[in-house]
Amino acid sequence: MSRSEERGDGRRHSGEATRQQRAECRRARAWIEDEASGALGAREVALLLRHAESCADCNARRGRSGRLVRDLALTFASVPAMDVRRRVMEQVLAEAQAASRRGRVGWRPFWIGMAASFSTVCLLALQARRAAAALPGEALAESHLLLRLGFGGWTALSSTVAALSTLALGLVDAAVHILISTATSVFAARHAALWLVALIFVASAVPVVRVLRPGRHVSPLRMLMAAWIVLHLGAGVFAAQDVPSPPDPPGIGEGRGDPGRGSIQGEITIDLHDDGVEGIDPDDPEAHITGQVKVNVVQNVTIEEGEVHNDDLVVVGGTAVIRGEVRGDVVVVGGKLDLNGRVKGSAVAFMTDTTIGDEARVGGDLVHLGGLFEASPEAKVGGETFHADLPGLAFGVGAREVADGAFHVVYLIRLLMFAILFWTMLIIVCVAPGRITSIGEALGHHWGRAIMLGLLAYAATCVLGFIFLILSLLLIGLPLLAMLGFAWLVVEAMGLAAILWLLGDRVVRNLFRSELAPALAFLVGFAIYLPTQMIPFHWGVPWMVMAILGGALHICATVLAVGLTLATQFENSRLGFRKSTPPPPPPSPAG
Amino acid sequence: MATHGSGEPTESDARIIERILAGETALYEQLVRRYQRLVASVAYKMGIRDADLEDMVSEVLIKAYRNLHRYRPEHAFSTWLYRLTSNRVLDELRARRRGGRSEPLDERHADPGPPTDCAVEAADRAQVVATALGLLPDEYRAPLVLLHMEGRKVSEIAYVLGLPEGTVKTRLARGRERLRQILERRFPEYTA
Numbered sequence: 001m002s003r004s005e006e007r008g009d010g011r012r013h014s015g016e017a018t019r020q021q022r023a024e025c026r027r028a029r030a031w032i033e034d035e036a037s038g039a040l041g042a043r044e045v046a047l048l049l050r051h052a053e054s055c056a057d058c059n060a061r062r063g064r065s066g067r068l069v070r071d072l073a074l075t076f077a078s079v080p081a082m083d084v085r086r087r088v089m090e091q092v093l094a095e096a097q098a099a100s101r102r103g104r105v106g107w108r109p110f111w112i113g114m115a116a117s118f119s120t121v122c123l124l125a126l127q128a129r130r131a132a133a134a135l136p137g138e139a140l141a142e143s144h145l146l147l148r149l150g151f152g153g154w155t156a157l158s159s160t161v162a163a164l165s166t167l168a169l170g171l172v173d174a175a176v177h178i179l180i181s182t183a184t185s186v187f188a189a190r191h192a193a194l195w196l197v198a199l200i201f202v203a204s205a206v207p208v209v210r211v212l213r214p215g216r217h218v219s220p221l222r223m224l225m226a227a228w229i230v231l232h233l234g235a236g237v238f239a240a241q242d243v244p245s246p247p248d249p250p251g252i253g254e255g256r257g258d259p260g261r262g263s264i265q266g267e268i269t270i271d272l273h274d275d276g277v278e279g280i281d282p283d284d285p286e287a288h289i290t291g292q293v294k295v296n297v298v299q300n301v302t303i304e305e306g307e308v309h310n311d312d313l314v315v316v317g318g319t320a321v322i323r324g325e326v327r328g329d330v331v332v333v334g335g336k337l338d339l340n341g342r343v344k345g346s347a348v349a350f351m352t353d354t355t356i357g358d359e360a361r362v363g364g365d366l367v368h369l370g371g372l373f374e375a376s377p378e379a380k381v382g383g384e385t386f387h388a389d390l391p392g393l394a395f396g397v398g399a400r401e402v403a404d405g406a407f408h409v410v411y412l413i414r415l416l417m418f419a420i421l422f423w424t425m426l427i428i429v430c431v432a433p434g435r436i437t438s439i440g441e442a443l444g445h446h447w448g449r450a451i452m453l454g455l456l457a458y459a460a461t462c463v464l465g466f467i468f469l470i471l472s473l474l475l476i477g478l479p480l481l482a483m484l485g486f487a488w489l490v491v492e493a494m495g496l497a498a499i500l501w502l503l504g505d506r507v508v509r510n511l512f513r514s515e516l517a518p519a520l521a522f523l524v525g526f527a528i529y530l531p532t533q534m535i536p537f538h539w540g541v542p543w544m545v546m547a548i549l550g551g552a553l554h555i556c557a558t559v560l561a562v563g564l565t566l567a568t569q570f571e572n573s574r575l576g577f578r579k580s581t582p583p584p585p586p587p588s589p590a591g
Numbered sequence: 592m593a594t595h596g597s598g599e600p601t602e603s604d605a606r607i608i609e610r611i612l613a614g615e616t617a618l619y620e621q622l623v624r625r626y627q628r629l630v631a632s633v634a635y636k637m638g639i640r641d642a643d644l645e646d647m648v649s650e651v652l653i654k655a656y657r658n659l660h661r662y663r664p665e666h667a668f669s670t671w672l673y674r675l676t677s678n679r680v681l682d683e684l685r686a687r688r689r690g691g692r693s694e695p696l697d698e699r700h701a702d703p704g705p706p707t708d709c710a711v712e713a714a715d716r717a718q719v720v721a722t723a724l725g726l727l728p729d730e731y732r733a734p735l736v737l738l739h740m741e742g743r744k745v746s747e748i749a750y751v752l753g754l755p756e757g758t759v760k761t762r763l764a765r766g767r768e769r770l771r772q773i774l775e776r777r778f779p780e781y782t783a
Contacts, residue, residue: 033760033763033764033767034760036763036764036767037738037745037760037763037764038738038744038745039744039745039760064771065767068720068767068770068771068774069739071716071717071719071720072720072724072735072739072740073739073740074716074717074720075636075717075718075720075721075724075739075740076632076635076636076717076721076740079628079631079632079635079636080631080635080644081628082627082631082644082645082648083627084623084627084645084648084649084652085620085623085624085627087645087649088619088620088623088627088649088652088653088656089617089619089620089623091649091653092616092619092653092656093616093617095656095657096616
């Protein structure tokens with residue numbers, strides 16, 4: 001009905017009907033629409049009919065509406081016939097066959113992986129907490145921070161690996177939860193106040209999934225995932241927040257060799273047939289005389305002036321300040337030695353910054369290997385003085401710095417080797433993509449065999465490498481050694497490229513529902529794998545753990561890769577390794 | 592068991608889907624046979640024509656297979672297919688408009704002026720309504736097609752289109768009103 005007709009209707013109504021009638025007409029028009037939509041109840045239909053009998057306009061309107069509805073129902077009475085069965089089934093069966101080739105991964109490894117991840121996190125949390133509780137003074141202060149940061153990093157790493165594994169299993173929803181838990185764990189590990197933020201993040205997991213996947217209800221799986229996240233988070237908070245607060249860092253004079261928390265105190269019974277020290281009477285009750293061999297790890301020790309330590313003193317990774325008397329030997333490894341007192345035995349400093357003051361008196365030998373060495377000409381040494389700068393340590397650096405340097409060198413070597421491996425893999429993927437994808441697809445069926453063969457190959461290569469190394473003394477071993485290294489590189493690169501292709505392909509396929517070219521899928525897999533190999537070496541338990549885990553992961557991946565390549569015989573189809581997938585049943589004839 | 596089409600006893604959709612998900616992929620053909628006409632019907636009535644229609648039907652049915660694990664039996668399989676089809680068709684129509692591959696369907700832009708006298712004589716009433724329907728905006732055409740041509744209930748249309756029931760009712764009423772206006776302008780003989 002046009003607007004002019006509407007206005008005409010309105011005028012007629014206003015002229016003919018009362019206000020009540022107009023209201024009835026408005027209600028009747030709404031009913032007419034509902035009736036056309038098939039959404040009018042029987043009672044309303046009866047009322048509408050009664051009104052239409054008394055109102056010609058509404059009756060006409062109802063008639064027009066009914067006619068339009070009838071015409072609409074008759075519209076497109078004949079739809080073009082078509083049969084798309086063959087076309088659809090060809091595609092469907094091809095996809096099913098491809099999925100079958102890729103192999104189905106069940107739920108069991110998923111749950112096992114999650115349980116393993118959570119158990120590892122808990123164990124690490126407990127270990128880290130115990131280690132932190134054992135560290136005194138400034139070491140605790142440092143470790144407290146490192147613990148928090150490191151634990152957050154570790155949680156992120158483990159959760160990311162878990163998430164990527166989950167993606168590979170095709171559970172995008174679960175992966176979303178895990179990624180959220182990663183963020184929450186990192187937050188929670190950084191500061192207690194963010195615990196609330198973490199809770200909000202967890203609580204937002206379900207809405208996030210609802211937004212990402214509208215129309216989906218929260219399944220039991222998601223609830224289990226949420227429970228897992230809470231447990232995961234709890235472990236993070238437990239480790240990060242329940243660590244005892246560090247005391248103020250002690251001054252040099254406050255260390256006093258306190259046999260407090262964390263000092264590894266070995267008590268050795270020795271015969272004290274000492275004739276005393278000049279100026280100090282062992283029987284003097286005012287003199288501070290201790291009678292234990294002290295082995296101090298990551299702890300500062302100070303022997304004050306007037307104080308006598310009646311045994312050997314060993315400090316590892318800490319600072320030894322000697323102003324008083326030590327009646328045994330002094331050994332400092334990887335720390336600092338400030339000697340301006342008396343040592344009856346020998347003083348040995350290994351990779352230690354050493355300062356020998358004017359008042360220093362050493363009854364035995366003074367041995368210094370690596371680190372800074374400053375000795376006053378006024379100092380007196382009864383035996384020999386041996387001082388040597390180890391190669392590479394003569395730059396005025398201390399033990400920790402030296403170790404850091406060594407870490408950097410090892411790290412760079414590792415990166416270099418990884419770069420060589422990457423380029424080898426990339427070349428192989430570009431040259432023989434079909435072979436790489438075939439090897440990757442075989443992983444689902446033959447992972448057990450691949451692991452076994454990989455371990456055997458690893459052991460055999462180690463033995464051969466050792467033999468060739470010996471033979472290289474006769475020169476004949478050198479080419480053999482080079483050939484062995486090259487063969488290992490190719491075999492490892494083929495297998496690892498196949499595994500990384502599989503990882504990248506599954507992640508992209510499950511996340512974006514698309515398929516990448518083999519080289520691109522490999523690059524995606526490599527990008528996922530790369531961060532686990534980029535963890536730098538630093539001091540601190542969490543960093544060490546993460547670096548070791550990264551190395552262990554690479555070793556495991558290498559074993560699997562080598563085994564997979566050997567198990568598939570380089571995917572040489574003539575050898576007939578691959579278990580052929582039975583062809584899908586042909587679609588039944590159309591009809 | 593139920594009978595379907597030829598009268599032979601057939602498995603329920605839910606049972607077939609269960610078996611397909613368990614690995615009996617070939618059974619999907621039964622679903623294709625049952626519902627290809629339904630998908631084609633909806634796509635055709637919503638404006639997909641000629642060669643595009645077969646592509647659209649195939650695409651929807653393949654998409655349905657890929658997403659079969661997401662189907663929940665709270666709704667009939669046919670309703671779920673309606674949802675997939677209408678979403679895909681609406682996407683296609685929007686893409687065509689963006690790409691300038693189709694004439695604007697809005698009546699205000701499509702109205703070329705008074706029709707010739709023979710326009711109505713040459714077409715029956717259904718043909719006239721079908722032509723007018725093609726000039727409706729997608730948002731109004733989709734619920735009208737589902738309600739009046741496919742016989743779906745308002746609640747089902749709400750699920751299919753992902754809209755509240757109230758919105759669906761409003762669009763139905765406005766759609767009919769717009770359709771009447773188009774018929775009055777372009778085919779005054781129809782309303783005579």
